[in-house]
Each structure stands twice: as C-alpha cells, then as structure tokens.
Amino acid sequence: MNATTMTDTDAPSRSASRYTILDREKPALRHLVTRWESLLALLLLAVFVAGGVTLPHFLDPYNLLDGTANFSEKALIALPMALLIICREIDISVAGTLALSSVAMGMAHHAGAPAEALLFVALGTGLACGWLNGFLVTRFMLPSIVVTIGTIALYRGLASVALGDQAFTHYPQLMADWGQGTFFGVVPRAFVILLGFALLFALVLHATTVGRRIYAIGNNPAAARFSGVAVDRYRLGLFMLTGAMAGLAAFLLTGRIGSTRPNIATGWELEIITMVILGGVSIAGGAGTIGGVLLAVLTMGAVTYGLALANVPGIYMTIVVGVLLLSTIALSRLLRGKPTRH
C-alpha cells in the first residue's frame, strides 16, 4: 500500500519521473478472491446450492422472504455493533437494552400513549441505555466489556422488575404492521428497513470522514486522539447509536411477536457479536466492512432457514454457527501461517 513513501516528495514536480506513484496496489483478481467477503459470498452460494438441491421448497421466494424474519432484528443491531467493534469497543448489553425498551413501550402503551409515540419511547429508552454505557466507558475509562456485562444485568434486571411475572400484550395494530407486515404483500418491512440501514451504515463507514475516523480510532486510539479526532465523542456516539438501534429492534420484535415477556431476546448479545465477527470484523479493532457483516447475516439466516425447512431443531443451528465461526477464523489463521510472538 505504501510503496510511495520514498518517492512522493519529489515526484509531483516532474511528471516524466521514472518512478510511478501508486496510491494503492492495482486491483488484482488474487486480492478479490482472498478477501473475506468473497469467501463469505461463496459460502452463502454454497448454502443456497445445497439447500436448493436437497430441499424442495428452499428456493421458493415467498419462503425465502418470510425466512428473513428470523434475523432482521438481530442484524439491525449487528450493524452499529460492527462499528463499535471496529472502534475497539463492544456492547454486551444490547439484549438488555432491547428488553428494557420493549418493557418501556409496554408501560407507555399501558399508560395510554398513542401507537406512533411507542417508537419514540423505544428509541429514547435505547438511547438512554446506550448513553449510560458510553458515559461510563468514556468518562471513567473503563473497559467496555466489563461495563456492558454490568449493564446487561442492570437493564434486564430493571426490565424484569417492571414486568414481574406479567407480560405486556395487546399492542396496537400499527406495531404489528411494522413488525410482521410486508410491502407489496411479499417483502417483509423489517427486511426492507434492514437493507436501508445496511446501505446507510455502509455509506457512512466506507465513504465519509466519520467512517475513516472510526477506522483510525480502532487502529490506534492514541494516535487518532493526537490527530485531532474526538475519540471519546465518537465512542459515546457509537454507544448511543447502538442503543437506539436496539430500541428500533425492540419496536420491530415486539410488534412481530406481539408481546413483551421477561425472556425476550435472551442470548441475542452473543449471536449478534458472532454475526459481526463472522462478517470479518476484527475483534482487535480497525478492520471490517458492512458488506461482510451483511453477508454473514444472510449466510447465518440461510442456514437457519434451511435447517428449519429440514425440520432440524433450532439448537443444531448454534452448533453450525459455532463451528462456522471457529473454522473460518482458524482456517484463515492457518492459511496465513502461524504468527510469531515477538
């Protein structure tokens, strides 16, 4: 990448220089093939081929679109989570935030809030939860994994205190429309929202200054701070964004299942992190793409959907995902050769 550092001081003056300036390496097929995203795309294709060959109704478009319901909400949270992990932070508390947002919606609905306001109740609760995470992490310089392990217990605990042994049900029709409704009778709205947000996140991360700064923070927070990036403000903002997206997911999920129960979204935090890591985002920060995350989401969704069609119990899915995660990272490590510790 940096083949130019020697030459670019004198090169601009003479265009007939015998040095050629390469800003970046020429794109070669070899690079495209070895990209993580290409591997994932191949994997997704393989899942589709295997499913299409062995299962009669796998490629049915109605089925396929209906199958997106099992991952849309999770994927909505995976998008900001990818930014957080690129930025060297992590948010374990997303499932707790989701539960608390759902409970807040239930309480607001119970108190007579109109249906449209419930979305803002969920987003507001999510924002507040995310702000607390971000505040603790940035103000007191705490490791985010510890803070969010604490806050997931706190948020989920508060949710179960508010719920007791009850459940909120009878949500307004508007929520069901968004949670389980479709556009044109076929495309689930949640999936469309997911695609829209994926596009937005991809644009922000890959085509704006904000995105470059997020990578900079992930690669070296201290250097980023010295270069004038408001590191803590970015961190706080990303935590709040993650909280808000968890609130949005709460709105859609509550609308889809039509109730708020204490066990809503249990274990999602680890599934979401798995999606992000499988999508090629480095847990050490500074690397990863939204495209990769989306491909990982679709791959996991397709596997889940295929297993469900084949009547395999859902828990086998956890084995498949775990093996997929382990084998992909182990394989890429083995292919690159053993790292030397130095």
Added chain:
Amino acid sequence: MNLLKQREPLLALMVIALILLVGMRAPVFLTTQSLANLLTDSTLLVMLALTQMLVIVTRGIDLSVASTLALSGMVAAMLAATHPELPLALVMLAACVTGLALGLVNGYLIGVLALPPIVVTLGTMSVYRGLVFVLSSGAWVSAHHMPANFIAFPLQRLFGLPHLVWIALAAVIAMACLARHSRFGRDLYAIGNAPHCAAYIGIPSARRLLWTYGLSGMVAGLCGYLWVARYAVAYTEIAYGFEFTVIAACVIGGVSIAGGVGSVLGAALGALFLSVIGNALPVLQVSPFWQSALTGAVILVAVLLNARGNRHRSRQILPLHQPEPTASRSATA
C-alpha cells in the same frame, strides 16, 4: 490502616458488613443453618471464579464455562443413569475429563493458533451448548434416573460441612498455591502483564495458555457434576448465562480485564459477595426480580471503584502537551 487500602480486606469487610446488615433486618439470616446454606450456595461460583481469574489474568476470557459445565454435567448424569453400578469416583472423573478435553480445545485454539480468546470461547460456547442437546436429544435426566449416592454426595456432611464446601475450600487453597507459589502461576501473570516480554524471557506462552484453559475446563467439568447432583436434574439449559455471573464475580474481586492483575482471595470474595446478595433477597422479602438489577449495579460500582487509578492515567494524554514553557524546558533538560 494500610490493610484497609488493599482490596481483599476491604472486600471481606464489605461482605461481612452486608451479612450483618441483612441480619439486622432479618435475624434469621444469621443463624448457622442459613449461613451454612449461603456457603454451600456460593461454592460453585467460587470455584468457577477462581479458574476464570487465571484466564483473565492472561488477558483472556472464557465465555464457554457455563456450556462446558452443562455438557460435563450431562455426561456425568447420563453415565450415572445408564450405569448405576459405576463407582461415583469414576463418574466424577468422567465429568472432569470431559471438561478438561473441552477446555483443551479452547486452549489449543487460543494458545497454539493464537486466536482471540473472546471469539474462540464465543464459538465453543455455542458448540458445547448444542452438543448437550445432541447428547441428550433434548431430554431431561431427572432425580429418579440418577442413583441415590450420585445425588447425595455434594450435600453429604464431613465434619459438619457439606462435601461441596470442602471441595471448594480445597480448590481455593490449591489455586492460591498455584497462583502465588508455582512457576506456572507466576508465568500467567507475566503473560498477562507483558506478553512480548514473557516470550522474550522464555515463557512457553502457548503451552501455558493451553493448560490454563484446560484447567478452567476441568474445574467447570467438576462443577458440572456437582451442579447436576446438587439440583438433581440435568437438561440442556442448565447454568445458561452463568458465564457472565462468573466474570462479574472476578470483576468485583478486583481482577483486571486488561490482564496481569488479580488474586485468588479477591475472586473468591467477589463470588461470595454475589452469593450473599442472591441469598439475602428472599430473606428480606425483596422480589427476586431485583436480583439481576442489583447484581448489575454492584458490578458497575465495583468497576468504578477499581477504576479510580485509571482516571488519572487517561487524563495525561493531552494536558502534557499544553504550552508551558518552564515545565517543558525542565522536562527536556
């Protein structure tokens, strides 16, 4: 006075103060019977927190403990249910060996292949949990399938205390020796403090990590048997989400997630603290739904207290570069 500045005496004092405080509101909490129950309830968490501490000290994390516990517990329960004639020691050994094998898989991936611990244990966590289902085909092994001595062992008394407490006590002493007085234990602290330096001075990091995760798995395996026998039931979801409680106990005990800092006593006291909270709520007739919220609040307070030192360090970054002519001249001189 100096004693109070250290974490462990302070934490011990807080545990005692909490017990007394609860006792003031509900004297029944201070009876021997109730305190013995408290001790028994805390044992599994204490043991798991000890090995988790060793893992965190090496800059790692083991999210798979709860799944390892569930899988080993299921192995022990099914073994005992299908072969009631087997001696109990063999069943316990089977649980330990299962746990050890699962832990060594983690250790191989993390130590030898140098993959990030959080990713590896996240993956193995779901795989092991799924394997419990595969092994049991989703069925429960309940009390009437298990032989009587299998269930009775953890709560049988020896010199007035249940076996569980003795096992946990032995684990605490063994871990304390391991962490403070063995080369293995000291190496773990070195790896956690400065991995590169540890490699330079010839510490076989890969092998140390392999066996640290192996140990973590083995203890989780033993706890698997104890858990299943104690509650007399084995099913796919046992100890679901327990990994976070274990890590929380370590954090409260002052183990630094950044590695290199942590003591056996601290981790044990952190686990005890969480158990006191868990046991006190029903006695105080507080709704059990508060437990999780309180646990979360305690974790946050604990990390905030731990972080008082960090704050100073983090502030250094920019103020050092403020233009102060006299200061900078003396610094460069």
